[in-house]
Structures are given as structure tokens and as C-alpha cells.
Amino acid sequence: MYVAVKGGExxxxxxxxxxxxxxxxxxxxxxxxxxxIREQLALAVNRVMAEGSLFDPDxxxxxxxxxxxxxxxxxxxxxxxxTTLPRFGGxxxxxxEAMVCDRRVSATFKDAPGGQVLGPTFDYTHRxxxxxxAADGEVAPVQTGTPYEGATPHIMSFLDREDLIQxxxxxxxxxxxxxxxxxxxxxxxxxxxxxxxxGDEGFILGLAYSTQRGYARNHAFVxxxxxxxxxVEMEIPELGFAIEIGEITATECETVNQFQGSKxxxxxxxxxxxxxxxxxxxxxxxxxxxxxxxRWKELGEDNLGAPAQDEEFVLYHSDxxxxxxxxxxxxxxxxxxxxSELELIRKLRREAQVxxxxxxxxxxxxGGNLSGKMKEGAVT
Amino acid sequence: MSDYNFAYLDEQxxxxxxxxxxxxxxxxxxxxxxxxxxMPMPYGWGTGGVQVSAAVLTPDDTFKVIDxxxxxxxxxVSIRRFFxxxxxxxxxxxxxxxxxxxxxxxxxxxxxxxxxxLVYQVPIPEPLRFLEPSEVETRKMHGxxxxxxxxxxxxEDISQHGDIATAYAYPVKVEGRYMxxxxxxPKFDNPKLEMAGIQLFGAGREQRIYALxxxxxVVSLDFEDYPFQPTKxxxxxxxxxxxxxxxxxxxxxxxGGRMFMCSDTDYCATRRRQGHVGTQGLPHKEDAA
Amino acid sequence: xxxxxxxxxxxxxxxxxxxxxxxxxxAMARPGxxxxxxxxxxxxxxxxxxxxVVLTLCDPETPLFLAGGFDTPQIRDWVxxxxxAPFVGAADAMFAIGVWESIPFPDLARGTSEYPDRSATxxxxxxxxxxxxxxxxxxxxxDQNYLSLPETALFQENARLYxxxxxFIFTNGGNLAALPRTTRxx
Numbered sequence: 001m002y003v004a005v006k007g008g009e010x011x012x013x014x015x016x017x018x019x020x021x022x023x024x025x026x027x028x029x030x031x032x033x034x035x036x037i038r039e040q041l042a043l044a045v046n047r048v049m050a051e052g053s054l055f056d057p058d059x060x061x062x063x064x065x066x067x068x069x070x071x072x073x074x075x076x077x078x079x080x081x082x083t084t085l086p087r088f089g090g091x092x093x094x095x096x097e098a099m100v101c102d103r104r105v106s107a108t109f110k111d112a113p114g115g116q117v118l119g120p121t122f123d124y125t126h127r128x129x130x131x132x133x134a135a136d137g138e139v140a141p142v143q144t145g146t147p148y149e150g151a152t153p154h155i156m157s158f159l160d161r162e163d164l165i166q167x168x169x170x171x172x173x174x175x176x177x178x179x180x181x182x183x184x185x186x187x188x189x190x191x192x193x194x195x196x197x198x199g200d201e202g203f204i205l206g207l208a209y210s211t212q213r214g215y216a217r218n219h220a221f222v223x224x225x226x227x228x229x230x231x232v233e234m235e236i237p238e239l240g241f242a243i244e245i246g247e248i249t250a251t252e253c254e255t256v257n258q259f260q261g262s263k264x265x266x267x268x269x270x271x272x273x274x275x276x277x278x279x280x281x282x283x284x285x286x287x288x289x290x291x292x293x294x295r296w297k298e299l300g301e302d303n304l305g306a307p308a309q310d311e312e313f314v315l316y317h318s319d320x321x322x323x324x325x326x327x328x329x330x331x332x333x334x335x336x337x338x339x340s341e342l343e344l345i346r347k348l349r350r351e352a353q354v355x356x357x358x359x360x361x362x363x364x365x366x367g368g369n370l371s372g373k374m375k376e377g378a379v380t
Numbered sequence: 381m382s383d384y385n386f387a388y389l390d391e392q393x394x395x396x397x398x399x400x401x402x403x404x405x406x407x408x409x410x411x412x413x414x415x416x417x418x419m420p421m422p423y424g425w426g427t428g429g430v431q432v433s434a435a436v437l438t439p440d441d442t443f444k445v446i447d448x449x450x451x452x453x454x455x456x457v458s459i460r461r462f463f464x465x466x467x468x469x470x471x472x473x474x475x476x477x478x479x480x481x482x483x484x485x486x487x488x489x490x491x492x493x494x495x496x497x498l499v500y501q502v503p504i505p506e507p508l509r510f511l512e513p514s515e516v517e518t519r520k521m522h523g524x525x526x527x528x529x530x531x532x533x534x535x536e537d538i539s540q541h542g543d544i545a546t547a548y549a550y551p552v553k554v555e556g557r558y559m560x561x562x563x564x565x566p567k568f569d570n571p572k573l574e575m576a577g578i579q580l581f582g583a584g585r586e587q588r589i590y591a592l593x594x595x596x597x598v599v600s601l602d603f604e605d606y607p608f609q610p611t612k613x614x615x616x617x618x619x620x621x622x623x624x625x626x627x628x629x630x631x632x633x634x635x636g637g638r639m640f641m642c643s644d645t646d647y648c649a650t651r652r653r654q655g656h657v658g659t660q661g662l663p664h665k666e667d668a669a
Numbered sequence: 670x671x672x673x674x675x676x677x678x679x680x681x682x683x684x685x686x687x688x689x690x691x692x693x694x695x696a697m698a699r700p701g702x703x704x705x706x707x708x709x710x711x712x713x714x715x716x717x718x719x720x721x722v723v724l725t726l727c728d729p730e731t732p733l734f735l736a737g738g739f740d741t742p743q744i745r746d747w748v749x750x751x752x753x754a755p756f757v758g759a760a761d762a763m764f765a766i767g768v769w770e771s772i773p774f775p776d777l778a779r780g781t782s783e784y785p786d787r788s789a790t791x792x793x794x795x796x797x798x799x800x801x802x803x804x805x806x807x808x809x810x811x812d813q814n815y816l817s818l819p820e821t822a823l824f825q826e827n828a829r830l831y832x833x834x835x836x837f838i839f840t841n842g843g844n845l846a847a848l849p850r851t852t853r854x855x
Contacts, residue, residue: 329424593809
């Protein structure tokens with residue numbers, strides 16, 4: 001005799017309790033503080049902010065703690081929180097020209113006003129595990145100097161002066177918000193950039209890499225990569241002017257790409273653009289390359305059939321919260337559908353195993369008679 | 381009740397979803413785009429259905445959630461709890477007592493009444509998606525009512541297998557106009573799509589809502605000489621003895637022994653309470669102990 | 670701003686809107702059936718029902734057209750205060766409100782073949798709303814329904830455009846009925 005098992009509710013409660021215990025780990029080890037994550041795992045915090053589309057280092061750190069270090073899970077927590085926040089309005093565009101740069105490098109010029117500033121980069125570290133760090137994380141006192149007071153103009157502005165780079169005039173319209181309206185194709189560049197900046201770092205990186213290896217290669221040079229803090233300003237209708245409402249850290253990458261021209265137009269460089277919350281330069285560079293690849297149509301280039309050129313492919317698959325949800329949902333019960341497939345395959349196999357003679361006999365009655373006429377087609 | 385707004389979503393989001401539902405009802409089978417929100421459960425776990433339910437529920441409703449036909453599957457439990465907490469609605473496992481039923485993969489066995497609403501969780505709302513991956517292209521096809529791709533696919537199934545090789549999410553045509561994916565219900569359930577209740581379909585990740593008003597004409601695609609056949613396991617339920625309900629197949633021992641039981645747990649329990657007993661079922665009273 | 674402009678909205682917004690939407694949705698799903706709807710006290714000539722529909726569906730994302738005698742400062746102020754819906758001409762409207770004779774039907778959006786949902790929804794204020802007169806058939810109707818429609822020709826033409834077309838909500842006092850583009854009227 002069979003008695004159906006009921007236990008969904010208790011199973012869920014038990015799983016949650018176990019999860020909480022595992023998250024805490026060995027209680028003999030001190031608990032991780034949110035501030036520690038924010039300060040010492042800052043690049044993880046940056047990624048969660050960028051892909052969560054919410055600039056709040058404390059909440060991102062909390063999400064990382066709650067997610068046991070699973071960054072996609074942490075991004076999901078931030079997204080689900082973000083969607084409950086009321087929208088007060090849009091800021092004015094941030095002035096990255098006025099960024100207080102921690103890092104600023106150009107690959108296209110040896111030097112430029114504002115200089116090359118390496119900043120806190122891994123670039124020239126030797127990737128040797130530092131066993132000393134395991135025991136003692138103290139750092140030596142750092143040298144200080146006088147901050148650079150001059151301007152740090154965009155490298156692109158120098159090319160712009162000579163008309164060597166394609167102009168990007170300011171758009172008149174306030175761009176649509178990807179999180180407030182369904183994605184519609186073809187998407188504007190503003191929407192594509194929104195999608196890329198919150199897209200999965202690994203996915204965008206892979207696409208960018210594919211362009212470098214020849215799948216719609218666009219010969220990118222990093223004209224400039226800058227990381228630092230910028231003010232966020234918002235127009236207050238009652239005041240009639242913009243006021244500063246806060247400051248964010250951002251990474252901006254501008255690439256100079258292969259020039260193009262025609263008989264009527266002299267050749268010009270083109271550009272790709274990446275802008276990401278926090279210090280996220282791998283993501284910003286990747287974004288610039290993919291942005292450039294997606295611009296083939298407006299620049300009159302050939303569609304080479306490369307994945308990075310396919311707007312629909314890129315935009316519909318870059319979101320890791322959507323992707324991981326749909327991917328992981330296949331572990332949920334599907335036994336009703338599987339049962340219907342079971343019945344079908346058993347039936348098809350039964351029919352396929354009918355002796356050949358019998359098959360020939362019935363050929364006229366079944367397959368031979370297929371009219372191909374759909375009944376639904378008759379409905380008007 | 382919780383600190384969140386009634387039924388979790390903010391009012392502006394609900395209005396946006398409500399407008400999409402109305403257009404969906406006005407154009408049966410057409411997929412209305414909507415700005416799906418991130419929900420506190422993952423995409424793929426029924427976020428579309430949850431958003432539709434959130435936009436539809438009132439505090440007076442009695443809510444039922446089923447997954448695979450069962451009320452006690454973990455995700456059904458999780459969604460039911462979510463609305464108990466955020467909307468304070470009464471919940472039930474009895475199909476007849478529910479005013480709103482959210483479902484994944486099944487239509488209840490019992491006919492729904494005109495005052496009942498069935499909300500489906502939909503993974504891929506586009507019936508042509510696996511034949512044409514591009515949304516731009518499939519949208520054009522719907523606009524032109526150009527459904528040749530599906531016609532060819534079903535035709536090829538028959539020439540290759542001697543049968544249409546689609547067992548669930550079996551495509552239908554609505555009011556002679558839109559081809560529609562009925563969500564991954566077994567094709568056994570397709571005839572029930574013409575019903576007295578209101579049917580709403582929500583696809584969160586894909587940002588689409590569609591609907592079937594009561595008594596809308598819904599035709600499962602087929603050919604004149606290969607008529608549509610709803611199928612189920614050729615058994616009776618081993619618990620309640622029903623010969624007409626959709627069955628789950630369970631492996632009960634390491635010898636490959638099988639048993640069959642109703643996928644619709646409320647239907648099965650109701651029958652057993654009424655005294656029906658299958659070959660492996662226990663009489664009702666002992667079962668409840 | 671006059672005091673009454675600030676009044677007449679839903680007292681308990683999430684709950685009142687949920688009930689009102691259930692009425693509107695059921696009406697749209699069952700064309701011709703008459704339902705009660707309440708919770709709003711809009712300035713005349715808007716009825717309680719029309720006011721409740723506006724509060725339920727309109728917000729800053731829904732351009733609204735006020736037809737003829739419904740384009741009054743009182744109604745504008747009330748709608749603005751309670752919903753923030755922007756006022757537009759008929760051609761750009763997602764919702765249009767007025768009495769039958771005042772509505773410029775040819776100007777209203779019917780949707781496109783790829784997006785038939787991008788069409789106007791009309792809220793038509795009626796002198797009376799009864800289950801008599803025109804015969805309705807189609808999705809949502811088991812056999813036939815009857816509704817006191819102002820005419821039949823326009824609805825027949827509307828149904829011919831399917832899947833494009835206009836969708837109608839008829840209001841009178843605290844009652845409403847709906848008629849989507851799928852309904853065949855004779």
C-alpha cells in the first residue's frame with residue numbers, strides 16, 4: 001500500500017535552517033562583518049553593484065555575506081531589493097571629464113594632460129601567492145604626495161579636435177529605462193549600453209574576446225581607461241537647477257576602433273564605450289568592445305554573423321539573473337511533462353517495432369494518406 | 381501582513397501589469413509585452429505567474445497554488461506562503477474553494493467555474509521559439525499570421541515518426557488567429573483550455589502576458605487525417621481508481637515496479653474521501669491517519 | 670487648488686484598486702456583463718465608475734485624452750492630482766474618456782500588426798447601461814449577451830480590423846461593462 005508523502009513545508013523550513021548554519025560556518029571562527037567585506041573584498045562589492053544596478057557598497061557587502069560569496073546570488077538579492085525602491089527621477093548625465101581619477105591610462109598616447117596614473121592595479125604584480133598575507137595582512141605605511149590639481153581631459157577630445165574620431169553628439173531625448181519597460185528590438189544604443197553595463201561580466205568578457213579573435217574584429221585600442229569618483233546631480237524642478245545628491249565611483253573606457261570612410265567621406269576612427277559602477281575595468285573594456293561590435297548597422301559595416309554583432313543574441317542572454325534562473329529551474333519538478341514524453345516515446349517505439357509486413361500493409365492507411373491539410377487552417 | 385505593499389508589488393507596477401492583462405483579454409492569444417520586475421524568487425520559478433497573481437488578487441480571494449498538479453510540491457508551497465504573507469489571502473488546496481489558482485504545468489481535473497481565475501506560469505511564451513530563435517522574426521510571423529514553420533514541423537514529425545512528436549506545450553490556435561503556447565501542460569490538458577473561467581498566462585523572464593477569456597475557441601493544431609489526441613498513461617489511478625485523470629508514474633522498488641497516481645492531488649484526495657479506492661490505495665479513514 | 674480636487678481618490682489605494690481592477694478585468698473577459706465598481710468620487714460629469722477606472726489604470730505612463738465636455742479644469746486637476754496621467758490629443762492617447770458623440774474615433778490608435786496592444790482603450794460615459802439591445806457574441810460569451818450600445822456599425826467595423834482595434838469600457842453611475850475588439854455585435 002502506498003501513502004503519498006507530504007512534506008513540502010517542512011522540507012523548505014529545514015533547508016532554510018541548514019542553509020543559515022552553513023552560511024555561518026564553523027562558529028569557532030570569527031564572523032565576517034559587512035564592513036570587512038565592503039573594505040577588503042571591494043572588487044566583489046563593485047561587481048555586485050554594477051550587475052545589481054544599485055550603487056550601495058554596504059548593501060552589496062551584505063548581499064555577498066548573505067549569499068555566502070556567490071556573487072550572482074548576491075546580485076539577485078540586490079536586484080530584488082532595487083525593484084521595490086520608488087523611482088524619484090533621473091540624474092543629469094555624470095561628468096566623467098571632471099572625475100577625480102584614482103587610475104587613468106591611455107594605450108594610444110605615451111602621455112597626455114593629466115598624465116598616466118597607474119593607481120591601485122594588479123597589472124604589474126607578479127601573480128605569486130603571498131603566504132605572508134595568510135598570517136598577517138598589515139600593510140606598510142604608504143607614501144603620500146600632493147594631489148594633482150589640473151584638469152584631466154578625455155583623450156578622445158584631442159582626436160575630436162582634429163575631426164579624426166566620429167562625433168557623438170548629445171542626444172535630445174531622455175533615454176528609456178531598461179528596468180521600467182520591456183526590451184523592444186531594435187534597441188537604441190542607450191538601451192544596449194544599459195543592458196551591457198548590468199550584463200554578466202563573464203558573458204560580456206567572452207563576447208569581447210570573441211571579437212578580438214576574429215568574430216567581427218573591430219581593432220580596438222584603449223584610448224582611455226579612467227577610474228575615480230564623480231558627482232551625481234539631479235535637477236530639482238522646484239529649484240530650477242541641479243544639485244549634487246551624491247558621489248559614485250565609476251570606471252569608464254573609451255576605445256578607438258578601426259577607421260572607416262567612403263568616396264564621399266574621409267576616413268575617421270570610430271568608438272566603443274564602456275561605463276560601469278565601481279572599479280570594474282575588465283568589464284568596462286569588454287563592454288566597450290561589445291558596444292562597438294553591436295554598432296555595425298549604424299556604421300554601415302557588414303553583418304559577419306558574429307555573435308557579438310547580434311543585438312538580439314547579446315541583449316537577451318547577457319543578464320545573469322535571467323540566465324541563472326532559467327537554467328537552474330530545470331531542477332524543479334517536471335515529472336508531468338516527462339510523463340507525457342514517456343507515453344509518447346513508448347507509443348512511437350511500439351509503432352516502430354510493428355513487423356515490417358504489417359507496416360507495409362498499413363502504409364496506405366496511415367502515412368501514405370497524409371493530406372498535410374491542417375484543420376486549424378480552416379478556421380477563419 | 382508584512383512591511384511590503386499589498387501583494388508585494390508597488391501600485392505603479394501593478395497598474396502596468398493590469399493594463400497588459402486587459403489588452404491580453406482583448407486580443408486572446410497575443411503576447412503583450414510588459415516590464416517584468418525582478419521578484420524575490422528566481423526567474424524560472426514562476427515570476428510571471430506571481431506578478432499576474434499579485435496584480436489580480438484582492439484580500440477577499442482564496443488562493444490555491446499547484447505545481448505538477450500538486451499543492452504540496454515545494455515551489456507551490458513557497459508561492460502560496462509568499463501571498464499568504466504579502467497579501468494576507470486565504471489559501472486552500474480544494475479546487476472548488478479557490479477563486480484564484482496559480483499553476484505550473486497542469487489544469488485541474490475539475491471543471492473551473494466562471495468566477496474562478498487560472499494563472500499559468502510560462503517559461504517560453506513563444507510557440508515558434510524553438511523553430512525560429514529570433515523574437516524580431518517571430519513577432520513578424522504573428523503579425524502576418526504566417527505559421528508555415530509550425531505546419532512544416534508537425535508534418536515532418538508525422539512523416540518521420542508516424543505521429544506528432546509533441547507531448548506537452550502543444551501549440552494551439554486561438555479564435556482562428558493567434559498561435560499560442562498553452563505553457564508546458566501535457567497535451568492531455570489541451571481540451572480543457574476552453575473553459576468557463578478566465579485564464580491568464582505570465583512569462584516573467586520573457587516579459588510577456590497573454591490571456592484567454594471564458595469560452596474562447598482554442599484549437600490544438602492537427603491534420604485532417606491525424607487528428608489531435610489527448611493522451612495519458614493507459615492505467616487507472618492506483619490510489620483512487622480514476623480512469624479519466626492524468627497520471628504520474630512512480631518507480632516504487634528496485635525491480636522497476638511501477639504505480640500510477642493522479643497528478644491532481646486534490647482531485648485524488650476528494651475521490652478517496654468519497655470512498656473511491658484504487659488497487660493500491662487505502663480506504664479513506666486509514667489514509668488520513 | 671480647490672479642496673475637492675484632493676478628495677475623491679481611493680481611500681485605501683492598494684485594496685480599492687485591487688477590487689476595482691477585478692471588476693474591470695472581469696468585465697473585459699465577459700463582454701456585455703454589467704459589474705459594480707466603487708471607491709472613487711470624481712468631479713462631474715465623470716461617473717463613480719469612470720473615476721474608479723481612471724484611478725485603477727492611469728498613471729504618468731498613460732497618456733489620456735479628455736473628449737468634449739469632459740475636458741474641464743476640474744477633471745484635469747482631479748486626474749492630475751490622483752494619477753499624474755499626461756493629457757494628450759486623441760491620436761496619442763492610451764485612454765480616452767467622454768460621451769459617445771464627442772469621441773473622434775478615426776483619430777484613435779488601433780495598434781500595429783506587430784503590436785496590436787498599442788491601441789486606445791475608451792471609457793465611454795453612458796446615460797444608461799442595461800442588458801438590452803445589441804446582440805454580442807465572441808470570446809468571453811457562452812452563447813449571447815445583450816448590451817444597450819449607442820450603435821452597432823462602429824463595433825462591426827472595429828471587429829473587422831481584428832487583431833487591431835479599439836477596446837471599450839462603458840460606465841454609468843457605479844456600473845461598468847466592457848466590449849473588446851473581439852466581440853461581434855449585431
